[in-house]
Structures are given as structure tokens and as C-alpha cells.
Amino acid sequence: MTTLCYAKKTCSIGIHVLMEEIGAPYDLKVVDFSKGEQKTPEYKALNPKGKVAALVRDDGSVLTEYAAIAMWLAMTNPDKKLLPSDPEGIARTIEAMDFVVGTVHMLSWRLWRRPDAYSENPDEHEQLRERGMTAMLAALDVVDAQLAGKDYLMGDFTIADTALYYTQYWAADVAGWTLPPNVQAHYERMKMRPSVQASRKLEGVA
Known part of the structure; x- marks a missing residue:
């Protein structure tokens, strides 16, 4: 049976949503x-990157990285229509x-959440957090126009929406920021999906 290795309140919740969508x-x-x-020898043997999500498939092989896992789940479950069928739709x-993963998450949220990863000087951390917040909200404005x-x-609905969902959760529920209107409407729509509700319940997310 496929096993999802996850950590609470991390990006892996988006993959968890996809697992629930597939059913x-x-x-x-x-x-x-x-x-x-995530740093233990036991987990590093499974995923040397020390990150989540990691998907242990039926044959024992392990797949990592958000986009790779999401694409594999979509392509191996075509009946769930988690990905468009045409090349242009897939590319988009x-x-x-x-x-979302590269800019909203890695270049923006991580700067706000982990300023210590960018500077060992505590006096610089608040400025780094401000930069991260500004960058993330600017990136979400781009998404807002797309929506x-x-x-x-x-x-x-596609796999891209699950990536946006986990960053919306961070911005709205963890950081307490106000989301752009279309992004907020999308977040409310996502929270109504049974897959999101089930994953939140299983992970203990209010």
C-alpha cells in the first residue's frame, strides 16, 4: 500500500489532499x-533530502518533491481528472x-518563516521576515489576477490548486495575513472540498 510521509502544517498537506481526492x-x-x-538516520535512509512529502509506493520505491509526486498521482489516476488532457493545459x-512552489513557498514564505536560515544575526531577522511577507503577498497578487x-x-480543479491551498493555509491561518480577494475566495472554495476537510481532520488542523 502507498504510504505518505508527512509533517503537520507543512506543504505535504497538499499531497495529502490529492490522496483523498483519489480515494x-x-x-x-x-x-x-x-x-x-526528518534528520534521523531512519528517515534519511528513506529520503536523504530530509524533507516531506515523501511517497513510498507499492513497489517500495520512494518519490519526493511536491511537483513530481503530484504529477505522478495525476498521471496514474487519469479517471480523477487532476490534470488537463491536452499539452497546453498540462503545461499551464x-x-x-x-x-506557487518555487516563488510563493520557497522564495517568499521560507524567508518569513525561517529568517535564521538566511542570516545568523538575530538583529536582521525581522527585516528578513518583512521581506518575505512582502514578497509572498506580491506573488499572491499575481495568482489573484490569474484566478x-x-x-x-x-x-x-487540478494538482496546481493543492499547491496554492497549502500556501493559502500558511498565509491566512499561520501568519494571519489578509489574502487578495480571488485568492481568499479560492481558499474558501478549497476548504469546502471533502478531500481538504478529510486531510485537515486527519492532521489535526483546525
Whole structure:
């Protein structure tokens, strides 16, 4: 059975949503970051990157990185229509997902969340957090324009929406920021999906 290795309140919640969308049986293995379990030899043997999500597939092979896992899940479950069927639609979905993961998450949120990773000087941390917040909200403004007149990033629900969802959760529920209007509407729409509600319940996310 497929096993999702995840950590609470991290980007892996987006992959968890996809597992629920697919509806096939799967196991969950929590990686407790507060205890440093992502750095243990046991987890590093599974995923040398020491990150989540990691997907242990039925044959024992391990797949990592958000986009790779999301694409694999979509392509191996075509009946769930998590990805458009035409080349242009697929490319646009990857484009949207890559912007969220690469810019909204890695270049912006991480700066706000982990300023210590960018400077050892505590006096610089608040300025770095401000830069991260400004960058993330600016990136979400770009997404807001893309969502104009649409329920989801591609019109219909796709894997890209799960990436946007986890960054919305961070910005709105963890940081307490006000989201741009279309992004906020998308977030509310996502929270109504049974897959999101199920994953939040399983992970203990209010």
C-alpha cells in the first residue's frame, strides 16, 4: 500500500489532499519536525533530502518533491481528472504549480518563516521576515489576477490548486495575513472540498 510521509502544517498537506481526492487506500506516516525526525538516520535512509512529502509506493520505491509526486498521482489516476488532457493545459498547470512552489513557498514564505536560515544575526531577522511577507503577498497578487473569473487556477480543479491551498493555509491561518480577494475566495472554495476537510481532520488542523 502507498504510504505518505508527512509533517503537520507543512506543504505535504497538499499531497495529502490529492490522496483523498483519489480515494484509494493509503497509509500515513507522520514525521515529527519538532523532534527532528526528518534528520534521523531512519528517515534519511528513506529520503536523504530530509524533507516531506515523501511517497513510498507499492513497489517500495520512494518519490519526493511536491511537483513530481503530484504529477505522478495525476498521471496514474487519469479517471480523477487532476490534470488537463491536452499539452497546453498540462503545461499551464505545471507553470502555475511551479510558481506557487518555487516563488510563493520557497522564495517568499521560507524567508518569513525561517529568517535564521538566511542570516545568523538575530538583529536582521525581522527585516528578513518583512521581506518575505512582502514578497509572498506580491506573488499572491499575481495568482489573484490569474484566478479572476475562475473557480480554480485552470478553471477546473487540478494538482496546481493543492499547491496554492497549502500556501493559502500558511498565509491566512499561520501568519494571519489578509489574502487578495480571488485568492481568499479560492481558499474558501478549497476548504469546502471533502478531500481538504478529510486531510485537515486527519492532521489535526483546525
